[in-house]
Amino acid sequence: xxxxxxxxxxxxxxxxxxxxxxxxxxxxxxxxxxxxxxxxxxxxxxxxxxxxxxxxxxxxxxxxxxxxxxxxxxxxxxxxxxxxxxxxxxxxxxxxxxxxxxxxxxxxxxxxxxxxxxxxxxxxxxxxxxxxxxxxxxxxxxxxxxxxxxxxxxxxxxxxxxxxxxxxxxxxxxxxxxxxxxxxxxxxxxxxxxxxxxxxxxxxxxxxxxxxxxxxxxxxxxxxxxxxxxxxxxxxxxxxxxxxxxxxxxxxxxxxxxxx
Amino acid sequence: xxxxxxxxxxxxxxxxxxxxxxxxxxxxxxxxxxxxxxxxxxxxxxxxxxxxxxxxxxxxxxxxxxxxxxxxxxxxxxxxxxxxxxxxxxxxxxxxxxxxxxxxxxxxxxxxxxxxxxxxxxxxxxxxxxxxxxxxxxxxxxxxxxxxxxxxxxxxxxxxxxxxxxxxxxxxxxxxxxxxxxxxxx
Numbered sequence: 302x303x304x305x306x307x308x309x310x311x312x313x314x315x316x317x318x319x320x321x322x323x324x325x326x327x328x329x330x331x332x333x334x335x336x337x338x339x340x341x342x343x344x345x346x347x348x349x350x351x352x353x354x355x356x357x358x359x360x361x362x363x364x365x366x367x368x369x370x371x372x373x374x375x376x377x378x379x380x381x382x383x384x385x386x387x388x389x390x391x392x393x394x395x396x397x398x399x400x401x402x403x404x405x406x407x408x409x410x411x412x413x414x415x416x417x418x419x420x421x422x423x424x425x426x427x428x429x430x431x432x433x434x435x436x437x438x439x440x441x442x443x444x445x446x447x448x449x450x451x452x453x454x455x456x457x458x459x460x461x462x463x464x465x466x467x468x469x470x471x472x473x474x475x476x477x478x479x480x481x482x483x484x485x486x487x488x489x490x491x492x493x494x495x496x497x498x499x500x501x502x503x504x505x506x507x508x509x510x511x512x513x514x515x516x517x518x519x520x521x522x523x524x525x526x527x528x529x530x531x532x533x534x535x536x537x538x539x540x541x542x543x544x545x546x547x548x549x550x551x552x553x554x555x556x557x558x559x560x561x
Numbered sequence: 562x563x564x565x566x567x568x569x570x571x572x573x574x575x576x577x578x579x580x581x582x583x584x585x586x587x588x589x590x591x592x593x594x595x596x597x598x599x600x601x602x603x604x605x606x607x608x609x610x611x612x613x614x615x616x617x618x619x620x621x622x623x624x625x626x627x628x629x630x631x632x633x634x635x636x637x638x639x640x641x642x643x644x645x646x647x648x649x650x651x652x653x654x655x656x657x658x659x660x661x662x663x664x665x666x667x668x669x670x671x672x673x674x675x676x677x678x679x680x681x682x683x684x685x686x687x688x689x690x691x692x693x694x695x696x697x698x699x700x701x702x703x704x705x706x707x708x709x710x711x712x713x714x715x716x717x718x719x720x721x722x723x724x725x726x727x728x729x730x731x732x733x734x735x736x737x738x739x740x741x742x743x744x745x746x747x
Contacts, residue, residue: 326650407672417659417660421652421656421715425716429633431626431627431716433624434625436573469602
C-alpha cells in the first residue's frame with residue numbers, strides 16, 4: 302500500500318515518532334515498533350499513551366488510501382475499545398481478564414514470527430550463495446488438490462452461455478477502395494474552378510454509398526492540407542463549405558484563417 | 562565402474578536433491594547402504610580434492626552445489642536463472658505456515674494482522690506451500706503446509722532445522738519497571 306510518510310511528533314522536535322506507515326507490514330508491526338522503540342514493558346502497556354501515538358501515525362492516512370489501510374483503522378478501533386474497558390471500574394480481581402491480554406499475546410506471537418522470518422531471510426541468503434548445476438527448468442505449478450471453486454457450476458454454465466462461439470473460419474478479408482481519393486480531388490478542383498465555393502452535400506449529392514462521402518471528405522481534407530481549398534463550417538453538423546483558395550503567394554497576407 | 566561413480570553420475574545429472582533411496586533405484590547393484598557409503602566417500606573426495614563444489618544435504622537428500630565462496634564470481638556470470646528473494650510478507654507468512662502447519666488463511670491473517678490472500682497465492686505459485694487438507698468449521702477452510710521445495714529454497718535438511726521457539730530471544734524479556742510516557746503532543 303502506498304501511504305504517505307507521516308511524521309507525527311516531528312513538530313514537537315521529538316525524533317521518537319517519526320514514523321512512515323509504509324515501512325510497516327501492518328498494525329501489529331507498527332504497534333511493536335512503538336512499544337520496542339520506547340522500551341515499554343509489553344506486559345504492562347500504557348494503553349492510553351500507545352493508543353494516542355498509534356492514532357497520530359494512522360491519522361496521516363488520507364481518505365483515498367483508506368482502502369489499503371483498513372487493517373490499521375481496525376486496530377485503532379480495537380485499541381480505543383481496550384482503552385475504554387481499562388477505564389471501567391474493575392469488578393472483582395479474579396473476574397475480568399486484563400483487557401490487554403489478547404493484544405499482548407498477539408504482539409508477542411507476531412514478534413516471534415518477525416524474528417523467524419528474519420532468520421529465514423538469512424537462510425535464504427546463505428542458500429543463494431550456492432549454485433546448483435546448470436539450467437534449472439521452471440517448476441510446473443503443482444496440481445491444485447481438491448481446491449474448491451468460489452463459483453458454483455451454475456454460475457460457470459451461465460457465464461459460458463453468454464460467450465459467443467468464435468466463428469469457425471473467418472477468412473481474412475482484404476477490401477479495395479472502390480472510389481479513389483484522386484478522383485474526388487479532381488472533382489472538387491473541377492467544381493471549384495467553376496463556382497469558387499461549393500457545399501459538401503452538393504459534391505456527394507449524385508452518388509450513393511458511404512464510400513463516396515468518406516472519400517470526398519478525405520479529398521477535401523487533403524486539399525485543405527495542401528492549402529488549395531479552405532473548409533468552413535459555422536457550427537457542428539452544419540453544412541460544410543469548400544472554398545477555392547488563391548495561390549499561396551497571394552494568400553500569405555491573409556490572417557483571417559477560418560479553416561474548420 | 563564402481564558404485565561411487567554411478568552415484569556421482571546420478572547426482573551430477575540431477576538439478577534437485579536426491580535421497581539415497583532415489584539414487585538406489587537407478588540400478589539393481591545399488592542399495593541404500595551402498596549409496597550412503599558412496600555419498601560419504603564422494604563428500605570426502607570433494608573436500609580433500611579442493612573442489613569448487615560440495616555434496617550438500619538438503620531437503621532430506623543430497624545435491625551438488627558450488628561452495629559459497631564462489632558466489633561473487635557466479636553472480637557476475639548470470640547464465641543460471643536464480644529464484645527471486647522472498648518479500649517480507651512472504652517470509653512472515655511462510656514462517657507461520659512452517660511452524661503452525663497445517664494452518665488456514667484466517668489464522669495466518671490473525672497472527673500477521675493483515676490480509677494474506679495475495680501472498681498465499683504467490684507462495685502456492687512458487688511451490689513453497691501447498692494445500693494439505695481442509696479444516697473443520699464453516700466452509701471447511703483450506704489448510705496449508707510447506708513443501709519439499711520450501712526446504713530446498715532455504716537450504717534446510719528438514720523442518721527440524723528451523724529454530725525452536727524456545728531458542729528465540731525475542732519474546733520473554735524480564736518485565737521491567739513501567740514507565741508511562743506522555744503521548745506525543747500532550
